[in-house]
Amino acid sequence: MNLELYVSYITELISSFLKNENIKPLPSGIDINYFFSFCKFHRLENIVYLALKNTDIPKELRSLFEKSYFVSINHMAKQQYYMEKVEKAFEDAGIDYFVMKGKELSGLYPSEDMRISSDFDMYIGNEKAELARDIMVNLGFTIKDYMDDDGHDQYVIDKTILCELHRVLIQSDFPWKNECNNIAERVIKCEGNNHRYKMRIEDFYIYNLAHAANHIKTAGVGIRIYTDLWLIYTKYQDTFDYSYLNEKLRLANLTRFEECSRELYLYWFEGKTPIDSTVMAMAIFVAQSGWMGTYNQYSSAKLAQDAKDNSSSTATKIKSYLDIIFPTYKNLVKRYPNAKKHKVLIPFYYIYRIFKSVFGKDKGAKRVINEITAGDLEKGKYILRLKKDMGL
Secondary structure, three states, X not given: OOHHHHHHHHHHHHHHHHOOOXXXXXXXXXXXXXXXXXXXXXXXXXXXXXXXXXXXXXXXXXXXXXXHHHHHHHHHHHHHHHHHHHHHHHHHHOOOEEEEOHHHHHHHOOOHHHOOOOOEEEEOOOOOHHHHHHHHHHXXXXXXXXXXXXXXXXXXXXXXXXXXXXXXXXXXXXXXXXXXXXXXXXXXXXXXXXXXXXXXXXXXXXXXXXXXXXXXHHOOOOHXXXXXXXXXXXXXXXXOOHHHHHHHHHHOOOHHHHHHHHHHHHHHHHOOOOXXXXXXXXXXXXXXXXXXXXXXXXXXXXXXXXXXXXXXXXXXXXXXXXXXXXXXHHHXXXXXXXXXXXXXXXXXXXXXXXXXXXXXXXXXXXXXXXXHHOOOHHHHHHHHHHHHHHOO
């Protein structure tokens, strides 16, 4: 498939739609099924559907988009209902919080149904996490993860509605972690609320930039987050405190990444030719990543990272397989919580892991092993070089 054709059309389509400009028809020769799948791959199906809704598109494509759209807006309506219940409960209980990620970003769009969110995220910090847990249970949520090592607690209701309550903003140990976590100390109280806060606009931009950097460092990130960043920049570029913004970007080690990211979204949505050659390579990487990156990108990059000076792909893959069968203590107890409570059982859990992994009973391990096998050392080396060129 001609990836550039699909990316250039979709980004121009989104730009035209959000600017209330004329919508160009589908390019000739476009594959309908691939076009729809590519939109879903980047979680852009809603906005693309709404952009094309009043144009002459093939019935088959319209049907694919409509089915997906009505499923997603039903899910989003449920999300909103439960989020409002949580907000009210937190207000009543005196828990300070702010909404983050998708539900906050959707407010940048002319209508919130343009941006799909798989869950809703709120920051509450550590102090009242236990009280928040009790409230969530009283509201009917089931605890999925509580007090895990990832810095957020997860709750599920109505089978498919996921809420993440964050204790920190950035969990992974990346160079921007400390500075970005300081953002929580600089939030501003929302009018009409006693306990709801929001980030100042510069921090809102920095955090979402860091969120993109997190995903690229791990596996990749797609076009949707660059649409978000473009909308933040477009809305606030004339009111940013650039002295503050640039200093915080410097402290977060995100200056170079911000420059590349800004050139990328201005290229896609404003038609500005990038000055930096890295940006074009970045555009291809993001287009190939989907909304959350691919495991092949992750496994290839990890393969290259693990290889270091070893040029043997086979030897590195064997090491990766052993890491799955013999995970670190931290990863073992996360998978098997009883091992933390009863440390005498740890050797038996390792034996159990061997049997499950080797004999294919552990579907998760088997899937990861298959994906590691598909990892490409040379591709991984290229990805690591590209990340370095981006400032990551």
